[in-house]
Amino acid sequence: MAFENPYPQYLEQKIDTKMIFSLLDELPQFVCLLAPDFSIPYYNRVFKQIFGDPGQKKCYDVVRGYNHPCPNCPLLNDLTDKEPFSWELTTKSGRIYSVNGRFFTDETNTRYILKTGIDITDKKKIEYDITRIDRMNLIAEMAAGIAHEIRNPLTTVKGFLQMLGWKSDLQQYQDYYQLMINELERANCIITEFLSLTKNQTEDLELQNLNTIIQTLSPLIHADALQSEITIVEELGEITDISLNEKEVRQLILNLVRNGIEAMEAGKDLKVKTYMDSDEVVLAIIDQGKGIEPEVLAKLGVPFFTTKEAGTGLGLMICKNIIKRHNAKMDIVTSSKGTTFYIRFPV
Incomplete structure (x- = not known):
């Protein structure tokens, strides 16, 4: 019995180059073609979103910002095998991509590289x-x-x-x-x-006001600041009561304030601020230091990492544990004019 094709129009349809390029544009990963002269004769929509329109620029300029080929570029090697190769690429924006490449030759015997990249930053x-x-x-x-x-x-x-x-x-x-x-x-x-x-969860939570805890700590905070000739400025807004462990929150505030004091020169101000933001009580510790370098910021809270001569590298890690046990969040905003630690407690 002969087989009857129910969809003859699909088998007979020719797939042209335009259709292939259209399909590549819909992929969630970037795709580009690298020519022997390091130009990019083809790139898909995702590649353009990440690196911009390459125009007549060379690959090493578009991707890396170099004015010369990358030292480990496969085009610089006389590779004859057709096995695929892979590497990791970090873009200027800090995103990390797993890149796969494969050599192939066209009908004129010109060798190209087809590169595809998947964003693995979250992974x-x-x-x-x-x-x-x-x-x-x-x-x-x-x-x-x-x-x-x-x-x-x-x-x-x-x-x-x-x-x-x-x-x-x-x-x-x-x-x-x-x-x-x-x-x-x-x-x-x-x-x-x-x-x-070693504590996994906070015990003895009580409904209390964060401002009251800060006011109780105020003499100790001002005494610490006075020794370093730093002025403490308190801006305590009207906030609602929340469930807190007073002992842990005191430790959290002292650690953050002392870090701020140590980050500043004499004569500067350190601000302790509280306010409501939607359904969150926010504690902000604002210093006037030199800011935190990106490579240091990425390691904050890592055990035993410290920039202090006599530090243990555990203070900020303990703060993060306290914040986590209170189901709160911490955001850090830093620049050359200072650093602000925002602690957001849910109501």
């Missing part, structure tokens, strides 16, 4: 976040396992140093004893920060 961010979570879990396990065991001998050593410092015949060594006690207290502070990382 990379997820991988980075997973790595951070794994690192935080490791730190939490370490903290839970050894913190208490370390604290006990530290307390013993500190007690004996204080006792020796009180002896009249050892007064000449008082400065040494005090230095050792200070270092022990710093070590104890680090352990306390470790322990705070």
Whole structure:
């Protein structure tokens, strides 16, 4: 029995170049053709959206902004195989693309490269976040396992140093004893920060006003600022009560304020501001420092990353944990004129 084609018009239709280009324009990934002279004879709609209209420019100028071919460009290599190759490309805007290329030759025996690129920025961010979570879990396990065991001998050593410092015949060594006690207290502070990382959820939430917590902290904040010749400016707006853990929020505010103070020179102002934004209570810590460099901003909150000589790299990480446990969000806006940390608490 002979097969009868129910759709003869589709099998007989010729697919021309215009139709192929139209199909390529509908793809969600960029597609371009790279000629031996590094020109781009064809590009699809997505490529133009990302890199702009190349016109007569060369590929290395359009994609990288170079005035010479990229050192690792496949066209510079005498490749004869037809196996595809791939690499990752970061654009000027910071987006990351997984690029695949394949050589082919036309009827004139001219060799071209067909390149396609898929945006993997979100995938990379997820991988980075997973790595951070794994690192935080490791730190939490370490903290839970050894913190208490370390604290006990530290307390013993500190007690004996204080006792020796009180002896009249050892007064000449008082400065040494005090230095050792200070270092022990710093070590104890680090352990306390470790322990705070082991908490997964905030307990003892109470309905209270953020302004009240700030006003309670005000003398301590002003005293810290005074030592660095910084002026604290409080602009506390009318806000609604929200569920907070007072102890954790105090720690959050102190950490952010002290970071702001350390980022500024003497004579500057640091503003602590609260206000309502739709259904959120916003806490803003605004400094007049030099701003945060992009490479530093990308690593803020990473365990043990710090730009301070005596820092532990855990302060901002603890702030992020507190914010997360309150179901809040943190936004950072920075420039050469200063940095603002926005903490948004849901009502």
